[in-house]
Amino acid sequence: MSQESEHGKWTVSSSDESGDEPAGGCEKPSTSSLQPAGRGRASEPRYSCPEARKAAHKRKFSPLGLRGGNSPPEGPPAPKRPPPDGLGWCLSSSDEEGDCKGQAERGDAAAASIRQGEDCAPKEMASNEPSLNHQSAEPPDKVQDAWDLLDGGNPFRFFLTKVKGIKSKYNAAALHIKDILSHLFGTLVSSAQFNYCIDVEWLVKQYPKEFRDKPLLIVHGEKRESKAELHEEAKPYKNVRLCQAKLDIAFGTHHTKMMLLYYEEGLRVVIHTSNLIEDDWYQKTQGIWLSPLYPKLPPGTLGSAGESRTNFKSDLISYLMSYKSPTLNEWVEVIKQHDLSETRVYLVGSTPGRYQNNDKEKWGHLRLRKLLKDHAMQVPDENSWPVIGQFSSIGSMGADQSKWLCSEFRQSLATLGNSAKPLKNQEVPINLIYPTVDNVRQSLEGYPAGGSLPYSIQTAQKQLWLHSYFHKWSAETSGRSHAMPHIKTYMRVSPDFQKIAWFLVTSANLSKAAWGAFEKNGAQLMIRSYELGVLFLPSEFGLDTGYFQVKESLLSDEPASFPVPYDLPPEKYESKDRPWIWNIPYTRAPDTHGNMWVPK
Structure with a gap:
């Protein structure tokens, strides 16, 4: 399966996925004389990183002009910002x-x-x-x-x-x-x-x-x-x-x-x-x-x-404590010796494992669901308040929206207080913010910015249905429309996008590995990754309205308003827009540095 766009056809390259092995323990750095492959070569980063990051690093050192090769394109390059x-x-x-x-x-x-x-x-x-x-x-x-x-x-x-x-x-x-x-x-x-x-x-x-x-x-x-x-x-x-x-x-x-x-x-x-x-x-x-x-x-x-x-x-x-590490237990003792009473946010974490009974609500999206149930306030006509998710990477969501996104995940993010009436969660709109190809192409970094947006063609082709939920990255009010997002945020907003029922900043991207997914007909939650974020609720900041006002501009002096880092309302993808996919070439239009993107 492929899709054609003004930037070229989506074509499949080989998967870079590999299995994992159990790991654990803390240690001093090894004194072995092992010299890692590629260390010291300018075309590869010093540090370990995913393939998308390596491709971006390579292209920064060896940019490809629009006509190919390691030199600028003939004729005038695209104007730099x-x-x-x-x-x-x-x-x-x-x-x-x-x-x-x-x-x-x-x-x-x-x-x-x-x-x-x-x-x-x-x-x-x-x-x-x-x-x-x-x-x-x-x-x-x-x-x-x-x-x-x-x-x-x-x-x-x-x-x-x-x-x-x-x-x-x-x-x-x-x-x-x-x-x-x-x-x-x-x-x-x-x-x-x-x-x-x-x-x-x-x-x-x-x-x-x-x-x-x-x-x-x-x-x-x-x-x-x-x-x-x-x-x-x-x-x-x-x-x-x-x-x-x-x-x-x-x-x-x-x-x-x-x-x-x-x-x-x-x-x-x-x-x-x-x-x-x-x-x-x-x-x-x-x-x-x-x-x-x-x-x-x-x-x-x-x-x-x-x-x-x-x-x-x-x-x-x-x-x-979930790391089961003696060295981190030392830090636990340090934390116990300090007064954290001034904290006004809630911790939302994920740790790898399979959780049942009450343990299900300790981590992942069920942790967020419980916090919103116990501490968030209900708002009038809450079914019309959209959920917004903004992220820099996307996992496999399944064959259609009912498999995870619009079932268990939306149920968690759509929770507001302990309502006696059942939530009509299928009515709650979902807006997903993820950069388009043009967002990346026109960024300060140009195409290499896409190295930190590792959505792969293998995953994208399995879930074309997901792209109908996508909205562009736009951050004019914060002056950051051309600084690609690696931030991840989730929130519940009013239909006019002027009020926020809750806001979460986290390391968790849009993936089941990060947030967890049900197993055994919902009796068990399985999480693959460690993630951590903090949840902001209006009640912890002296607001009894059940919502924050959206700060009109990050430059404005509105201490009681929440500084959302991108523009609201989000702008839906147009028919010509495509989500950025890192492991396919973009050769039909140059980026802000006059270069094209050929990741391999």
């Missing part, structure tokens, strides 16, 4: 090393047991890798702005990442990873980074110099060769420990993106959507929830103290 005024971002620590490579390359016993080691000099870039300086275009005195963001004006503590290449005003309330790790936010004792795709060298250099020798735990899901590569990358850093998350069910991933930052002054939790690689913090739209600084409880206080109304502390501990 004119640079807006006041480009740049403001980083929170010194950039004297010039360590942002460019688009061409991308006192407690528990705490004391988190390893501390020696500082290691960062490795030099390969000589054939270009070094483009993407440092801040703004004065150093604006560094303090990152702290000011947390000190007021943002009750939700929800942020977007800074984007290079848009007007500075659209980055004014955004954060870079260096802002998050800045000494302005605390005096770091140790940290833990949970993620999917990790560039160890780059990550270490995002910490201020004075914190680069502090104990760092990296929680990952790599196996076999990829695990060996990660060990090799981490080997020079004596303060780094690696923790391999168990993935006992085939095709699962460790997709959670979280930071635990333990300071002399307290503890901070960061739940976000970015991989720990430069590309994800450069020209993409990402989401961040940054907790308050949690103070330490008085000595002798029970670990159950310092709980929030949202049970965030106990839920975070339960999530960490």
